[in-house]
Amino acid sequence: MGLQLYDTYSRQLREFQPLNPPTVGLYTCGPTVYDYAHIGNLRTYIFEDILRRVLEFNGYNVLHVTNITDVGHLTSDADEGEDKMEKGSKRTGKTAWEIAELYTQAFKADLERLNVLEPKVWCRATDHIQEQIEFIQGIEAQGFTYRTADGIYFDTSRLSDYGFLARLDIEGLQAGARVAMAEKRNLTDFALWKFSPTDQTRQMEWDSLWGRGFPGWHIECSAMSAKYLGTFFDIHCGGEDHIPVHHTNEIAQTQACHGTHLANFWMHGYFLQLDDAKMAKSSGEFLTIQRLVDRGYDPLAYRYFCLNASYRAKLNFTWQSLDGAGTALNRLRTISHGWGEAGIPDDSYIQRFTSHVNNDLNMPQTLALTWEMVKGDLPDDTKKATLTEFDKVLGLQLADWSPITDTIPEEIMALAQQRHQARLEKRWQDADQLRDQLMAAGYSVKDTPEGPQVNSNE
Numbered sequence: 001m002g003l004q005l006y007d008t009y010s011r012q013l014r015e016f017q018p019l020n021p022p023t024v025g026l027y028t029c030g031p032t033v034y035d036y037a038h039i040g041n042l043r044t045y046i047f048e049d050i051l052r053r054v055l056e057f058n059g060y061n062v063l064h065v066t067n068i069t070d071v072g073h074l075t076s077d078a079d080e081g082e083d084k085m086e087k088g089s090k091r092t093g094k095t096a097w098e099i100a101e102l103y104t105q106a107f108k109a110d111l112e113r114l115n116v117l118e119p120k121v122w123c124r125a126t127d128h129i130q131e132q133i134e135f136i137q138g139i140e141a142q143g144f145t146y147r148t149a150d151g152i153y154f155d156t157s158r159l160s161d162y163g164f165l166a167r168l169d170i171e172g173l174q175a176g177a178r179v180a181m182a183e184k185r186n187l188t189d190f191a192l193w194k195f196s197p198t199d200q201t202r203q204m205e206w207d208s209l210w211g212r213g214f215p216g217w218h219i220e221c222s223a224m225s226a227k228y229l230g231t232f233f234d235i236h237c238g239g240e241d242h243i244p245v246h247h248t249n250e251i252a253q254t255q256a257c258h259g260t261h262l263a264n265f266w267m268h269g270y271f272l273q274l275d276d277a278k279m280a281k282s283s284g285e286f287l288t289i290q291r292l293v294d295r296g297y298d299p300l301a302y303r304y305f306c307l308n309a310s311y312r313a314k315l316n317f318t319w320q321s322l323d324g325a326g327t328a329l330n331r332l333r334t335i336s337h338g339w340g341e342a343g344i345p346d347d348s349y350i351q352r353f354t355s356h357v358n359n360d361l362n363m364p365q366t367l368a369l370t371w372e373m374v375k376g377d378l379p380d381d382t383k384k385a386t387l388t389e390f391d392k393v394l395g396l397q398l399a400d401w402s403p404i405t406d407t408i409p410e411e412i413m414a415l416a417q418q419r420h421q422a423r424l425e426k427r428w429q430d431a432d433q434l435r436d437q438l439m440a441a442g443y444s445v446k447d448t449p450e451g452p453q454v455n456s457n458e
Contacts (some may be wrong), residue, residue, distance in 0.1 A: 003058055003358045004313060005051075008266040011166055013360060018234055018321040019264060024060045025233030026052060026056050027263070028119070028226045030243060032069040033103035034088030037110055038286035039302060039317070040272035044239045046303055046363070047269040047311035049116040054208075054357045054392045065228045069212055070100035083214075085204060096203040100126070104444055110289045113299040115395045121228050124218040127440050128227070132215045136192045137222040138257040142221035148183035151194040152210050154252060157186050158373060162252055165266060166244040167373065190249050193218035225262065226254070226356065236263035240270050269311045294323070296423035296447050300396055301326035307363040309395065331375065333401045335374060336387050343381030345389045349373050357393055370394070400448045408454045416445050416452040423447070 003016040003181075018024045018345050028048045031037055055062050071085055091101055104124075111118065125132075134150065139145055140214040156162040163170055170188060181187065195203045195213040204216050225233065231254060236248060249265065253264040276289075291301050305325035308314040349369070356365040370390055373383060391398045419434035438445050438454070446453045 002238075003054070003149075004177060004360055005265055005267065005359050007264075008268050009261065009263075014265070016234075016265065018060060019232070022060045022061050024055050024235065025229035026055070026062050026064045026065045026235045026237070027221070027229055027233065028064065028236075029221060029238035029246070030066040030068050030122075031103070031107050032084050033100050033107060033429065035103060036083040036288045036290070037107050039292070040286070041239070042110060042114060042289065042302075042305050043272045044237075045116050046113060046114060046306045048237045049114075049395060050307075050311070050361050050363065050393065051235070051267065052117060054361055057354070057357065057393050063072065063121070064117070064228065065121040065123060065223075067224055068100075068104055068122060068124045069217065070124055070218065071096075072307065076097040076231060078413065083202070083204075086202065089203065096373070105270055110299075112294075113289055114303050115300060115397050118223065118396075122144065123222075123224045127290075128220065128224050129215065131223040131227055132219045133193075133206075134206050135219060135226070135253070135257060136215075136334055137209075138330075139192065139253060142256050144256040145192060146185065147210070149195075150182070151191045151213065151216070153184060153189045154192055154249070154256070155185060156188040156190075156250035156437075157251055157367065158250060159255060163244075163248055163315040165248050165251055165261075168244065184400055190218060192219050194252075218246055221246075222250050222253040222257070222262065223432070226258070226446075231262070232260040235265045235267060237269070239266045240268045241259065243268055267311075270314050272312055273316045275316075285318075293447070295426070296420055297322060298326060298329065301329050304329045304396060305426040306307060307367055311361060326424070329396065332370075332396070333398060334403070336384060336398050339380040340380060341386040342385035343379065344384050346378055347387050350389055353390055357417065366390075366393070378415070408443070408456070411445050412441060412454060414439075416454045419445065420447075420452045 003152075004013050005016045006012070007014050026048075028045070031041065042054065052062050052064055058237070071083070085100060088099045088103075090095045092102075108118070118267060136145070139154065140152070144155050145152050146152075146155055159275060162168075166187070193208060193210055193213055193215055195211050196202050205212055225236070233384065236247070236250075247268075251261045254260055289302070292302060293299065293337055302325070305322055306315065307316075352369055354367060356362045359365070370387070373386055373390075376383075378386070388399055413439055415434055419431050419438070422428075422431040422434060435445060444455050446455070
């Protein structure tokens with residue numbers, strides 16, 4: 001059996017066959033760069049990274065494209081409210097262009113710390129305004145648009161299967177329940193191009209044949225994916241929150257302009273939850289990778305934590321579960337480092353591993369198999385080679401890890417480890433006291449993803 005993937009559009013598990021083998025076109029929805037990504041956002045990118053690694057493990061060449069939304073995304077996701085870039089600008093005192101660059105680089109740094117492979121193509125919305133305008137012109141030429149006082153809108157009533165991805169009950173929607181009506185003809189209509197307000201100057205706006213303004217959120221992905229992957233490509237991914245609005249509207253735009261539903265497979269990662277509540281930036285309190293690092297956690301421990309659940313299942317985050325993931329990861333590192341040089345992988349384990357990852361990216365079974373192999377009776381060099389193959393998908397950078405060794409006295413290192421453990425257990429006062437003891441003894445300690453790094457002050 002080949003690679004089986006769950007397609008949200010058809011609601012079934014399907015065998016994957018690339019449209020243009022051996023190349024696979026993969027588009028993953030990127031961030032709106034008005035703030036830091038939280039670990040719930042990053043769970044989706046870990047899932048997409050696993051998907052790409054599995055495709056490459058199966059021998060495909062993956063043309064991976066990710067967008068950067070740096071304009072045109074309103075706070076309500078429904079063509080109303082304040083543009084998120086303008087909102088971020090007011091919060092930080094920086095220009096919209098400055099915060100776009102700041103948070104784009106922060107996002108890329110988070111992906112690097114999580115060992116998420118960089119896409120082959122990064123595409124910023126602001127670098128593709130002309131492509132978006134031309135795409136809207138194509139939709140307009142097919143008779144799917146109309147003009148209101150505040151923009152050019154897509155007429156969803158012209159598509160008989162609009163909302164199929166999300167199985168939307170169009171008739172059952174109540175006026176104002178999802179979007180404000182204003183001059184819209186239908187509840188589900190959405191903006192393709194928004195006119196700039198006459199009573200204020202926007203930081204990001206452009207001229208078009210309809211008037212000065214800025215693109216709606218959804219058009220950028222239809223336009224940029226068409227440019228880099230074509231109007232019908234293999235796989236489109238994002239978070240489950242994209243299903244009812246963003247991805248539904250992407251499909252509508254491409255159907256109207258090109259007659260396809262954009263991608264052959266639609267795949268969605270599910271939410272990370274805190275005490276059974278979805279993690280979201282709107283709450284004002286959210287966890288970033290940097291906050292995990294500040295508490296002494298290795299970012300790859302969070303990656304390992306995410307591997308414990310299917311990407312299509314909600315995952316509940318607790319500090320205890322992250323502690324467990326960190327312990328398991330460090331144990332795996334320590335054991336595999338002690339095996340020495342790699343020999344030849346074990347074929348039977350590679351076949352079983354392939355079967356698990358090809359079963360819709362079944363990472364819980366894959367982790368279980370990994371530990372079965374680690375604890376088994378294979379020679380150490382065979383284990384090392386087999387685990388190295390596994391790690392092409394797991395992405396835990398096991399071969400790059402080595403214990404920190406130096407000439408620091410054992411009693412000083414013991415204090416540093418005690419402080420590290422106190423931080424893991426959130427005993428902050430104890431951790432501070434232990435740090436003071438280290439400083440009094442003439443040593444400084446720096447918290448790194450690999451553990452405490454102790455240096456002499458002499």
